[in-house]
Amino acid sequence: MGERMNNAESMARQGYQAYCEHMDWQEADSPLPKWEELPAKARMAWQVVAVRIVNLTFHRLQHGVLGEP
Numbered sequence: 001m002g003e004r005m006n007n008a009e010s011m012a013r014q015g016y017q018a019y020c021e022h023m024d025w026q027e028a029d030s031p032l033p034k035w036e037e038l039p040a041k042a043r044m045a046w047q048v049v050a051v052r053i054v055n056l057t058f059h060r061l062q063h064g065v066l067g068e069p
Helices: 007-022 040-063
Strands: none
C-alpha cells in the first residue's frame, strides 16, 4: 500500500472487511471482492457511510443521546 490512506478510507475499509467477514465473503451466491477490487464508486460509498456513522455518533455523544435511535 504505497499511498497513504485518509481516516475515512481506513474506517470504510474496516467496515467493508467486517461486512465481508459477517457475510462469509459471499453475497447472492457470488464472492465479495477485496477492497482493492471494488469500483471507485463503491469504495467512495463505504467512505460516505463511515463518515456518516462517525458524525452521527459524535452528535449523539455531544447531546447525550447515544442510546436513542
